[in-house]
Amino acid sequence: MQSVGSAMASAPASQRWSTRWHTLAATALPFVVVGALWEIVAHLAIFPARLFPPLETIASAFLRLTVSGVLPHHAADTVLRLVSGFALAAIVGVAIGIVMGRWRLAEDLALPLVSMGAPIPGIAYAPLFLLWFGLGNVSSILLVGFVSAFPIIFNTWTGVKAVKEVWVRAALAMGADDRRLFHKVILPGALPHILTGLRLGLAQAWRILIGVEMLAAVPWGLGWMIFGAREFLNTDVMLAGVVVIGAIGLALEKGVFKRLEDFTVVRWGMMT
Amino acid sequence: MSALADRRRPLRRHLTSLLLAAVVYEGLARSGAFAPALLPSLASIAGALFDGLLDGTLPVHALSTLYRVLLGLALAIGIALPLGILMGRYRPIEGFFLPLASALMPIPSLAWVPLFLLWFGLGNATAIGIVCYAAVFPMLLNAWSGVRAVNPLWLRVANAMGAGERTLFWKVIVPGSFPFLLAGLRQAFLRAWIAVVGAEMLAASDWGLGWIIFDAKEFLKADVMLAALAVIGLIGFAFERLVFGALERLTVERWGMLRAGKG
Numbered sequence: 001m002q003s004v005g006s007a008m009a010s011a012p013a014s015q016r017w018s019t020r021w022h023t024l025a026a027t028a029l030p031f032v033v034v035g036a037l038w039e040i041v042a043h044l045a046i047f048p049a050r051l052f053p054p055l056e057t058i059a060s061a062f063l064r065l066t067v068s069g070v071l072p073h074h075a076a077d078t079v080l081r082l083v084s085g086f087a088l089a090a091i092v093g094v095a096i097g098i099v100m101g102r103w104r105l106a107e108d109l110a111l112p113l114v115s116m117g118a119p120i121p122g123i124a125y126a127p128l129f130l131l132w133f134g135l136g137n138v139s140s141i142l143l144v145g146f147v148s149a150f151p152i153i154f155n156t157w158t159g160v161k162a163v164k165e166v167w168v169r170a171a172l173a174m175g176a177d178d179r180r181l182f183h184k185v186i187l188p189g190a191l192p193h194i195l196t197g198l199r200l201g202l203a204q205a206w207r208i209l210i211g212v213e214m215l216a217a218v219p220w221g222l223g224w225m226i227f228g229a230r231e232f233l234n235t236d237v238m239l240a241g242v243v244v245i246g247a248i249g250l251a252l253e254k255g256v257f258k259r260l261e262d263f264t265v266v267r268w269g270m271m272t
Numbered sequence: 273m274s275a276l277a278d279r280r281r282p283l284r285r286h287l288t289s290l291l292l293a294a295v296v297y298e299g300l301a302r303s304g305a306f307a308p309a310l311l312p313s314l315a316s317i318a319g320a321l322f323d324g325l326l327d328g329t330l331p332v333h334a335l336s337t338l339y340r341v342l343l344g345l346a347l348a349i350g351i352a353l354p355l356g357i358l359m360g361r362y363r364p365i366e367g368f369f370l371p372l373a374s375a376l377m378p379i380p381s382l383a384w385v386p387l388f389l390l391w392f393g394l395g396n397a398t399a400i401g402i403v404c405y406a407a408v409f410p411m412l413l414n415a416w417s418g419v420r421a422v423n424p425l426w427l428r429v430a431n432a433m434g435a436g437e438r439t440l441f442w443k444v445i446v447p448g449s450f451p452f453l454l455a456g457l458r459q460a461f462l463r464a465w466i467a468v469v470g471a472e473m474l475a476a477s478d479w480g481l482g483w484i485i486f487d488a489k490e491f492l493k494a495d496v497m498l499a500a501l502a503v504i505g506l507i508g509f510a511f512e513r514l515v516f517g518a519l520e521r522l523t524v525e526r527w528g529m530l531r532a533g534k535g
Contacts, residue, residue, distance in 0.1 A: 030368045031375070051390055108285040113293055119512060120505040121466035123382070123473070124482065127489035128497050131310060211382035211470040215486075223383065227474075230386040238387050242379060249378025 053236045061236035062243065070225075075244055077220035078209065081137065085144030086205050090198060093149040097156025097197070101190070107157070114153055122147030122208045126215050140209070140216045147208045148201035155200065159193025160186060191264060199257045206249055222248075312495035321499040334503055336479040340396065341461075341468045344403025348460060352408045353453070356415025357445070366416070373412055381406035381467045385474045399471040399480070406467035410459035418452025419445060451524050458516050465508050 042054035065071035100107045133139035163186050171185045213223025226241040301313040324330030359366040381402050388398040422445055430444045472482030481504050488496040
């Protein structure tokens with residue numbers, strides 16, 4: 001990998017340009033092939049066009065919904081719900097995880113409960129939450145928070161336990177008080193694990209949220225949009241919605257956490 | 273302190289914690305602060321569980337859920353395992369399928385439910401399709417990276433000793449990537465388990481644990497819901513611990529690969 005990098009750096013600009021163009025073409029090729037196959041099947045009319053629309057219909061549905069502002073509104077509400085649920089889970093989950101990692105009694109009390117709740121698929125709680133908190137935003141945000149809290153708690157707990165005892169003792173010997181110990185040793189030491197937990201939690205929150213939006217009858221949201229489109233056989237709207245869902249998912253995965261990691265643990269030399 | 277007592281101590285603490293949680297829950301349920309239909313006592317949850325077991329509906333629900341999960345999982349393995357191994361071995365195949373997989377992977381499986389409902393109708397086919405979609409990607413990525421992670425030295429040694437392509441595959445590549453394949457299977461099952469419950473709720477198919485929970489909401493039967501939740505958790509736990517644990521002990525642990533991998 002490194003030799004490729006240095007070779008590229010020393011190559012003349014035109015050659016570098018062609019290499020980059022080549023990678024781009026190689027990445028685009030499979031999509032072009034699949035797109036062409038889709039078009040052929042759609043235009044051969046093997047399936048009814050309402051159920052299997054050609055790409056241009058999907059693109060025009062996407063354009064129509066974007067211009068009219070419907071799609072952005074749905075997407076914004078979904079992202080808002082995700083962010084609020086996830087923020088709740090991050091705050092509560094990290095706090096519980098740290099308390100569990102530092103105090104034996106809290107660990108003994110909470111660990112069995114957490115390990116019992118974790119393997120139950122989050123979506124299974126959805127009807128219960130709907131019953132308890134009613135249809136709509138409150139239960140969907142709470143459920144998303146509840147589901148994504150589990151990996152955050154687990155990883156924070158592991159991270160705090162994994163902080164080297166020598167570091168803690170060294171800091172104490174140098175006269176660090178509890179607050180300094182926490183800020184300067186335990187939190188940075190556990191951060192790689194905490195970030196892993198947050199990443200897993202966000203991925204889980206995203207997978208659950210789309211399902212919850214279909215069940216919870218929220219007024220806006222991508223999950224609701226594609227579920228509602230089924231009633232009118234609007235397959236093109238559904239597929240446009242799925243594309244947006246995929247794009248948001250990809251952005252969450254690649255954009256948010258990679259940056260955060262580069263900014264903290266990678267910069268501190270704890271992870272490469 | 274003997275080793276046995278040392279091992280028993282966490283167990284006792286776990287039981288204390290669960291007991292404490294049960295007492296707190298029971299106290300809340302019986303305090304009358306919440307409607308008993310919404311927050312049933314543990315006794316009525318146990319009663320609902322018992323009734324379901326006795327009249328045979330709960331086992332049938334559980335079996336139809338298991339049938340969907342296992343069929344979808346088998347389908348996913350049938351697609352992902354060969355494709356993942358081919359991707360790990362041959363560059364052009366990797367170049368073609370990897371971008372597609374990375375584009376499809378961030379789409380949650382439940383997002384496909386409405387579309388699959390239109391294409392395959394209500395019922396089993398939709399649920400199995402969703403399960404298959406959810407399980408395919410963890411399996412594919414793990415098979416791919418497992419094959420690529422096989423120590424190249426082993427391949428060269430086997431080649432030097434005159435192993436053919438077929439021997440190389442069965443004796444080196446498959447065992448060498450087995451820890452990854454098992455990890456993929458585990459993740460695939462977890463995803464499939466989530467997907468099947470969601471799909472059963474949305475694709476209303478009359479039978480299945482997800483469907484009971486959804487159906488019980490209409491009749492405000494929180495006890496039935498919680499009983500079904502317990503069964504879902506128990507089956508997931510059993511698979512994770514018993515099935516995959518045993519599989520791991522029988523293969524990679526016996527071959528001494530887990531320790532080698534960790535060391």
